[in-house]
Amino acid sequence: MSTATDTLKDAQRRIGTFARTSPELFGGFARISKVATTAGAFSSAQRELIAVAIAVSKGCEDCIVYHVDAAMKHGATEAELVEALEVAVEMGGGPAVMYGAKALEILRGLQ
Numbered sequence: 001m002s003t004a005t006d007t008l009k010d011a012q013r014r015i016g017t018f019a020r021t022s023p024e025l026f027g028g029f030a031r032i033s034k035v036a037t038t039a040g041a042f043s044s045a046q047r048e049l050i051a052v053a054i055a056v057s058k059g060c061e062d063c064i065v066y067h068v069d070a071a072m073k074h075g076a077t078e079a080e081l082v083e084a085l086e087v088a089v090e091m092g093g094g095p096a097v098m099y100g101a102k103a104l105e106i107l108r109g110l111q
Helices: 004-021 023-037 044-058 061-073 078-110
Strands: none
Touching (some): 004 061
């Protein structure tokens, strides 16, 4: 069984491979990501928690680990993650419960 850190490294490796294969696409995506995660009315941590909630409701495990890690790096707490997961569950139902549990486990595995 892989750890949250292993999962994150695997996702980063796959993204890197894709980025090297399609640099023009990823140049544009990197600009979008920078705008989406730069603090404004919401802090960068809050923006990353929004991304986690969306990833949970969409069921994207790699997105979950990537954005949980980024949220933590911006200072998000476990309590803040749990609140974001509560919103994700409201919007995503039963499947979001399962992915929300994964997000919490990932946060704890990356600490």
